[in-house]
Amino acid sequence: MMNPESDHPSSPRQRKIGIAVELSEESAFTVRWAVDNYIRQGDDIIILHVSPTAGLFGADWGYYPLQTQPPYTTASIFSKVADLGKPLKEAGFPHTIHTVKDYDKRERLCLETQRLNLTALIMGFGDGSVSDFCVHHCVCQVVVVRYPDGPGSVEGTRAAPIVTFKSRTDDDEEIDKAKTALTASVHHQHIKAMDSVSKQPLLFCPRAYFTNNEEDFRAMQFREPPNLSSPSFHLTSLVLGNDFNITRKYYYDRHGKGFIKGHRPNKQCEICSKSLLGTTFYSCTLCLRPSCSPLQSSVLSRSSGYYHEACIEPISKHPYHPKHALRFRYESGQICLSCSTFKDFAYHCSICNFTMCQDCAREPPLFAIDYPKRHEHTLFYFQRKGSLICDVCGLSDGRSLLYSCVKCNFVVHKECVYFPCIIKISRHEHRLSFNSSLTPEQWLCGVCRESIDTNFARYSCVKGCSFAVHSKCATRKDVWDGKELEGEPEEDESLYIFKSFNEISDGIIEYFRHKSHHMRLDEDTNRAFDEDKRCRACTFPICDDLIYSCMQCDFILHQTCAHLPPRKQHATHPHPLLLLVDEEHEDYFQCTACKRESNGFAYTCCARDCNFTLDVSCASIAESLIHRFHPHPIYLIHESTAQEFCSICGQLIGHRLNCGECRFALCFGCATLPNKLRYKHDEHFLIFSYDEDFSGSQESGPHLCEVCEKQANPKNGVYMCNDCNVTLHVECLLGKEMYMMPIGGLISRNVNVDILPNNRLTRNICQRCHNRCQGKIIFKARDRSTFLCSLFCCLTKSWVDRDT
Template sequence: TSIDYPPPAPFICPDLRTKNTEERWFPEIRIGHTTFLTINNSYHISDAAEEDQVLRSHHLRLLLGCNNNEEGEGHEIYCNACRSFKTGTIYYFCNDCQNSYHKECVESPPIFISPCHPKYPLQLFKYDRGVTVKECHSCGMGFSGLFYHSSKWGLSLDPVCANKREFSAINNLKRHEHTLHYFPKQASVTCDVCASNDNKCCFYICLQCDFVVHRTCIDLPRVILIPFHNHRLSFAYSLPSEDWSCGVCRRKMNENYGAYSCTKSCAYAVHSRCATQRDVWDGKELEDEPEEVLVHDNVQSFEEIGDGVIRHFSHAHHHMRLVDEDDTERVFDGKQVCQACMLPLCEGNVYSCMQCDFVLHEECANLSRLKYSVVHPHRLILKPTPPIETYLACPFCGEFSCGFRYMCVEGCDSYYVDVVCASLPDLLNHPSHPHPLFLIYRRGTSQSCSICFSPENRCLNCVKCNFILCFRCANLPYKTKHEHDEHILTLTYEKNATTPYWCQVCEKTTDPRKGYYACNECGVTFHIDCILGKNPYMKAGQTLYHIDGLTIELIPNTRLSRPLCKRCHRRCQHKIMYKTSRGDTFCTFFEVKPRGQSLAQSDVFVMFFEAQKRGSVGRSIDVNRYIGYDELRHDLARMFGIEGQLEDPKTSYWNLVYVDHENDIILVGDDPWVEFINCVQSIKIIPSAEIKQMSMD
């Protein structure tokens, strides 16, 4: 039985149409700081020049069995013209290019009169580069291929939305009782749902009342739960007349606009956009869902055996006894560390194993097995150090750790954060600053820590002044000990110090503004690194296993003759040394692998960077495990559970970019591999249709 396929469409393949545009050097324009190609040629084959036989050789056919005619049904197909996924449209398929295209993208005239914008002719453009920097004014999605734009009104639409008539009116009774009508002009009006006048996305208005809403705000959830508050939050169109500050960004709120507030009548509210950003909200709509009892803060980590005796889940084969701070049998000189947080034992009660040297701070022994934390939108579960000894590169403080870690249990594959960062409260009182500090999510911005001056994307902020504290500085122990001083050392900061102090360990000057440890009894001072070490959360005695059978042994630096570091050629000064199975010794974990060298070129082999994926933030990877881009893409797809081949638009929804030393965002694969691993600072896995240009300044 023969199958009668429909005849080929008399249209030019979009890839060849835009390629022909580029080869003929059609006009380029700039919108903002980005260059675009103006598409002026027709999409009809009959309009092509006779000599353009290549254009005529690519046959487009309708995809009869794969059309998404109903919203939410069927499998979304990637369009290689506008580089996005859309429902509610049909597709063409090119047998020669093996690519799919939206019908609207194939049949896109150079000049288009949108039914919703009849006064403003729209010109067809194509991005000259693959990084998305604009959003569709209708649906709010980013695009990086074909799009229509009106320079006069600053209006941008993807071809599918430009052809839609149905988006002129929307009925959503959960959002508003009346029909909402598309407002075709960009205007400085304020959305009643999010309290923003951002006109990058279009507005809808009610003709019967004065209700105004962004298209992207129409479908916001009604009831949600975020880790910043213990109760559910429900959407309200206004708040009681009080002085409100947002529970996420800490900025003042206007009570006359929409927000999320506590369902239990707590005086707690959050901006609509702050509450629903992906770093805060888990994406679950809880309206009509039964309210579960939150048990995340009462899941104990140990079983009480007797008076002051417990069996801890991380050390279940032995019992542990509570040792009081004033116990005369307790002798800690600063060398012993808590097995959970890896910080020294000097003050407070501890639980000590009755048969071995396993010790936990009382506070760490009481860490909940299951909890919510402000550092992640999903529930976290406490995990002890794995049997095969490994380490964690925490995505918040950037420190390596051999201690306990919290892992996401709800959809983020292998998301880990160390227990110190995960346990930071929403409000932190820190000795470095007189005001309380808050974790404030402000996407796309980098801030410099007021103590160490390092630029960070995640910081604790003071809402009363401009003080900023990074996670690394926030986690430093306030009190500790040194083996050559019998007294407690206190972490001290002097903001207005004019003279340096002298470190008793390295015999170099200290900068009091960056903090130092001081003995109030003896009057001596120390560098923070000289007391805690360069990698304070790594433990001597651990052996770390790596690829090719190589290992790193963490050795206490207690010998009279300190070894020379293979990298800096100086005597190792810190508490721990790193010795590889090849016999080489290094001062710090960071020196174990220089950039730009493969395993065959170097005696060392570790260089970690953070890989981020929407919904699964903060996976640390060692780029030098890979020999090229294909291996890196394959492993990232495996780590994050990405179906299909990463960066292949036919099989995957995701694309890769990286941030270099100058905070430029570059597509992964544009540079030679060696140059890439010398420049990369972080890697981002972003939807192909929504890659944003981020300011990292």
């Protein structure tokens, strides 16, 4: 046995060591290991035991009597724990015994560790559940000793326990893997780095620290398993039983590698983007060196590598959540329970699923709210939430901060206290006012189409329309623009209503986006079909529709498209949309609703820093729709977190139309397909058909597409001519890039690319994928003999490299 006095260096600070024990042989072995290899004179030693509360075990079906837990008394438990501490007494180490009762041993150990302010906790492995929980959630160092031949031990190491360190150190020496208690000198190297801890610093590099777990970090960042022997490897794993162990230290060492703490005034914090001047910060030198080349491009791998100490240190106790420590972590889309905003970096308690953003965590806590607009009395912070229902939104959200009135039975979420009084949403033409009074009417929410409980607050039309919305639905970001309109005069909407063309004479107009030429109304519905002639607005081929055609060029518009308003409010977006036209035809856009690329007209949001765009077909979809393939009305829904599959095409969708009575869902792409189209090899119109009950066993048998000769299933929507028994897939008739017209071009990788009709007798070879170009359009590099089959191939860099 090593001599603690001679083998361990002295430390100016006294360590407070906890040994978690159970009434088992493994715990006795853990205490013996701690005496032999870890504890030194001067340590404050506490033997910690959590005994379960009384309960039933051994229950089974049948007549067997239920056996209760053995009736250990407090005295008998204390006596058994004292027996486990005999090695400490024999070695001359003073110690105290601390026993508590709790039904949740894992959580109670973490709480006692924090309450007793332990420097380190030593414990046995057991079945791995308790030790693994403590490793991830204790705020101090955790040393896990695995009993020889126990779970997770290595064959051939009967007399050699595996010891795993999870350390939060601020010493100059590295902590390496302690696999066996071979010699006192070996263990001296591991334990030396844990001798002095003034506070609880970070365990490892913030890049790994921010991730939800280390397995996710490893899978996300590394193309292949990193070389553990390489000095550039800097991932610390807290998962017991694998080969990834601590290779990090807290201060800068003479080799210039590891985790450092210091001052660097010319850099900015990765979290708050403020200067590091005059502050204490964290950094990982390995992340700042070229040796980090295995990292893939991601949010974490592009980080600057510097972090304010105040930005990322754990918070041991917060007034809003005093029970557990809050750990700073990275996870996309975390919701702060105080301000209800989405944050990627936030403080989090994994035990309670409590999340708070950095700004709210650093602000002084708000224990009382005096807001007469919402409630006449002062509201006080209510710590124990349980399943209380908010009197404003009518929801029970255990993750939100609650405030209650001590004078009356009123409970409200913090974010619901400050709901606006007057708002304007995208789903209604008039303003809405906040209303908390009880009414006998039955309402349906104008956003989610669910019933409204009039016992709770809601928003209703200020002009008396039969329109109401849940308070939560009305304040959604995709519905409300975030402006409080109380006291603001109403805008005169007539100022924004104006025609998109001037009528020159009977049937002749001047379109506001084609003023150089006049356009004439063409009422001939029996014109010859040319699939290359398309409406410049919606990009669909011209069939038997009334059209306006330019008298001097090939500019064509459907009559309905010519009447599109230059400015409109659409139910899918809270801001007004403006009609934009690329007159040079040198660009394209992607529709936010249907996700298809187009070079036609676009309705684009006019708000700053908002990239919302709709093609004119999707912009024509109303909030409620009667579709010929469904007997019930369908309504506009957008829930990015709860996507569904389109009932026709089967694609996973966010923006969609849902039936309020059944599970029918329709994507914008299917909802905007023309009812009828022409096919150059058929004299009749092809009608868009959908049969949800089609099985392929009818008398007509399975349908085959005329173009690709593959099976065409009416359950997924097809174009059919019943007179000629012709069936085509939607993409085979309109093309894969069905909203891209063979006009103009685009710029790809600094190369001008023309968009041409693919009507040659021979199909060109795509420069990128080396397949024949089969689509309706083809992309040709200007000033080169290079052809590309699709927009995907066109936007890929590899074809430019090959061509050069």
